[in-house]
Amino acid sequence: MPSANMNVMIKAARKAGRSLVKDFREVENLQVSVKGAGDFVSRADREAEKIIKEELRGARPNYGWIGEETGEEPGEDPTRRWIVDPLDGTTNFLHGLPHWAVSIALEHKSEIVAAVIFDAAKDELYTAEKGGGAWMNGQRLRVSGRRQMIESIFATGVPFGGRNTLPATLKDLARLMPLTAGVRRFGAASLDLAYVAAGRYDGYWERGIHSWDVAAGILLVKEAGGFVEAIRGEGPVVDAGNIVCANPQLFPELATQIRSWD
Structure with a gap:
């Protein structure tokens, strides 16, 4: 209930x-x-x-x-x-x-x-x-069971206007896209996280976000069996301003790739 x-x-x-x-x-x-x-x-x-x-x-x-x-x-x-x-x-x-x-x-x-x-x-x-x-x-809901990056679809947010996270995001995309089945940018962080929880996406990351963008989605992913962490920074992930999440099988590699040059 x-x-x-x-x-x-x-x-x-x-x-x-x-x-x-x-x-x-x-x-x-x-x-x-x-x-x-x-x-x-x-x-x-x-x-x-x-x-x-x-x-x-x-x-x-x-x-x-x-x-x-x-x-x-x-x-x-x-x-x-x-x-x-x-x-x-x-x-x-x-x-x-x-x-x-x-x-x-x-x-x-x-x-x-x-x-x-x-x-x-x-x-x-x-x-x-x-x-x-x-x-x-x-x-x-349960996160997906995929184990290989090349079989998996990931979501992210691509900065718009003059946001200063664009260079970092372009580096992320250049590193990840050759390793995956695709990267999607649908323009709603809450639904990116909900889709990871539902197994529609296999993982998601984003830089330059606010607590209200991700707060609800963080719990959805965790309760669906996924892993959620900040890309960098200490303290609660909801306040970190950046995020990476995926199913348990893919999370270590996704997080490593995103953090490898950070």
Whole structure:
């Protein structure tokens, strides 16, 4: 049975998802402002975060909060905080590409203990709680069983605009692509991680990411039997700003390749 917190998270994700789907159908009419080169934020994005914040903080007013649009707010309970990306894949959304998601995680004492990723366009709801496994629409998820890099597909994020992680990512691609069956760049980190948990991808890595991009997906991968670490840096992987994950058979080689020149 889902916990009370999980039920709150699912309700918030579905409510925000319904709002986003409605706006997605009218994407050409959205009021769009520019946050930075290639990084857009829309009215839909802000409205989704407002919905989630009202649901989560209404149910758990003493928990802390960090959201992509509204930033960080401490809670009376310093050990717990919500980590939220109301619309991961905003650029996909604004271009009419149906690959974006709502991502909600609950952190307790620097560890992610509950996660929801809702792909509203495809009606796929990914959930996980610590020790309870990873699930999608009621079906148990497991990472893939592939053992050879050359048979495996990996996902990553390719920097846009003027981001300074582009040279490192190009080195990653030059090293990895000859060793694999392919690398995909779909533009939504939360779904990259969910797809690793579901065995659709065999692994994923990315540099220059935020906690709200990966918090929920980290727990999904772990609960589906995968390995997740920071590429570099100490402390919780959710705050590292970089990530590498894969099934247990492929993780050592993938991580070694990514770290070999880092």
